[in-house]
Amino acid sequence: MTDYDIIVVGAGPIGSTYAYKMAKKGYNVAMYDMKNRIGQPLQCAGLVSTNIDKTRNLPDEFIDNKLKGANLISPDKTQIQVSKDETSAYVIDRVLYDKYLVNRAEDAGVDMYYATRVVDVDINNTMIKTEHDTYSSDVICVSCGPNSSTSKKMNPNIIDESFLAMQYIIKTQNTNTNYLNLHIDTNTLPGFIWRIPVSPFESRLGLFTTGSYQHAAKILNQYLETKDTIAEKVYGLIPKFNPKKKIVKNNTFLIGDAASQVKPTTGGGLIAGFNITDIAVENTDLMLKNHDNNYLKKYETDYHTLYDNEFKTQQNVQKIMKDLTEDDFNYMFKILRQYNVDEIISQYGDMDNQTQLIKQLIKSGIIFKLVPKIGIRRLKNIWKSQ
Numbered sequence: 001m002t003d004y005d006i007i008v009v010g011a012g013p014i015g016s017t018y019a020y021k022m023a024k025k026g027y028n029v030a031m032y033d034m035k036n037r038i039g040q041p042l043q044c045a046g047l048v049s050t051n052i053d054k055t056r057n058l059p060d061e062f063i064d065n066k067l068k069g070a071n072l073i074s075p076d077k078t079q080i081q082v083s084k085d086e087t088s089a090y091v092i093d094r095v096l097y098d099k100y101l102v103n104r105a106e107d108a109g110v111d112m113y114y115a116t117r118v119v120d121v122d123i124n125n126t127m128i129k130t131e132h133d134t135y136s137s138d139v140i141c142v143s144c145g146p147n148s149s150t151s152k153k154m155n156p157n158i159i160d161e162s163f164l165a166m167q168y169i170i171k172t173q174n175t176n177t178n179y180l181n182l183h184i185d186t187n188t189l190p191g192f193i194w195r196i197p198v199s200p201f202e203s204r205l206g207l208f209t210t211g212s213y214q215h216a217a218k219i220l221n222q223y224l225e226t227k228d229t230i231a232e233k234v235y236g237l238i239p240k241f242n243p244k245k246k247i248v249k250n251n252t253f254l255i256g257d258a259a260s261q262v263k264p265t266t267g268g269g270l271i272a273g274f275n276i277t278d279i280a281v282e283n284t285d286l287m288l289k290n291h292d293n294n295y296l297k298k299y300e301t302d303y304h305t306l307y308d309n310e311f312k313t314q315q316n317v318q319k320i321m322k323d324l325t326e327d328d329f330n331y332m333f334k335i336l337r338q339y340n341v342d343e344i345i346s347q348y349g350d351m352d353n354q355t356q357l358i359k360q361l362i363k364s365g366i367i368f369k370l371v372p373k374i375g376i377r378r379l380k381n382i383w384k385s386q
């Protein structure tokens with residue numbers, strides 16, 4: 001007899017959504033988080049496309065701002081504005097949202113253990129150890145974020161890689177709340193710099209990079225405006241997607257950042273994580289009902305079927321971007337402006353599904369106008385991923 005049907009390690013948005021959905025199905029679920037204050041410190045830009053509406057997992061009350069689009073800005077400050085008639089993205093309050101998701105799980109019957117660090121996940125016996133106790137279950141869901149020790153156990157030959165992400169909460173003035181700014185800076189590639197308006201008086205200025213903390217701070221400081229004051233500095237890790245990474249062993253599975261299930265180009269993990277949670281819910285429910293852990297392997301294959309193509313395409317785009325120089329970007333932006341590519345991006349651009357846009361750029365022939373500058377070899381990489 002086990003203590004629980006399901007143990008969830010880590011009460012971030014992905015783990016707590018999974019815990020809630022399984023509790024609603026009638027399972028006896030426990031969730032553990034080392035934090036006492038869920039969601040704090042804030043480690044997120046809080047930007048999600050309106051595709052999140054399809055997940056039905058974001059109540060309106062956690063939306064601080066609605067964006068029409070983005071200004072894409074090249075190193076020489078050439079701008080391309082992309083926008084939709086309707087709202088294209090939300091800026092959310094991640095701290096309150098994360099708390100809400102955990103409270104919702106508790107209300108559905110999940111036993112929540114706050115301030116309880118899981119020190120070991122025993123994959124062979126489906127048990128976890130906290131600092132003081134041991135608990136057993138039929139399934140363990142590991143959703144403890146980047147650098148999971150369970151991921152290392154499942155993947156002894158793979159080193160989990162991450163980007164460093166840094167963000168300032170900026171108090172400011174007169175901000176246009178309709179558009180976020182995305183700056184291309186060759187010092188942060190393949191990452192970029194974001195400035196996301198929360199209100200006319202507050203923005204989130206951040207970046208992700210392969211560089212060090214000092215390097216990130218030095219770059220970010222260059223994007224401060226004279227009207228800005230820094231209210232808070234936060235940083236965290238964004239895992240790099242790795243299609244070779246195993247995410248299931250025996251009755252234990254990884255999900256969310258622990259499974260490196262984030263969009264390579266933007267580092268966003270919420271929407272993909274919620275979609276993958278639905279796959280995990282369906283398959284672990286079948287596993288428990290049929291006493292057949294082949295369904296857990298199906299979770300892994302279903303996830304790869306849904307996301308590998310898109311994530312690999314994004315990785316290829318990222319590789320190409322990494323090789324480009326300032327001149328390349330400046331040239332590209334000018335060509336893109338000249339051929340009104342802002343209209344194509346506005347129509348086909350989707351933060352979560354970038355393959356669609358790339359196909360359209362190839363179809364329209366615009367991509368070939370860039371060839372003399374960015375080179376055939378790099379373009380071949382895009383072709384390969386289609």
Ligand SMILES: Cc1cc2nc3c(=O)[nH]c(=O)nc-3n(C[C@H](O)[C@H](O)[C@H](O)COP(=O)(O)OP(=O)(O)OC[C@H]3O[C@@H](n4cnc5c(N)ncnc54)[C@H](O)[C@@H]3O)c2cc1C
Binds near residue numbers: 009011
């Ligand atoms: C600076 C930054 C900006 C970002 N911006 C965006 C964005 O705008 N949009 C977007 O979609 N995504 C964004 N992301 C990514 C997004 O935040 C993550 O993908 C998302 O939080 C993943 O959720 P998760 O539940 O998998 O893990 P996490 O949110 O990392 O939660 C893991 C939880 O596990 C707990 N935990 C860890 N180890 C243990 C342990 N041993 N025992 C018990 N508990 C443990 C932690 O305390 C934490 O509460 C950003 C990330 C960063 C770093």
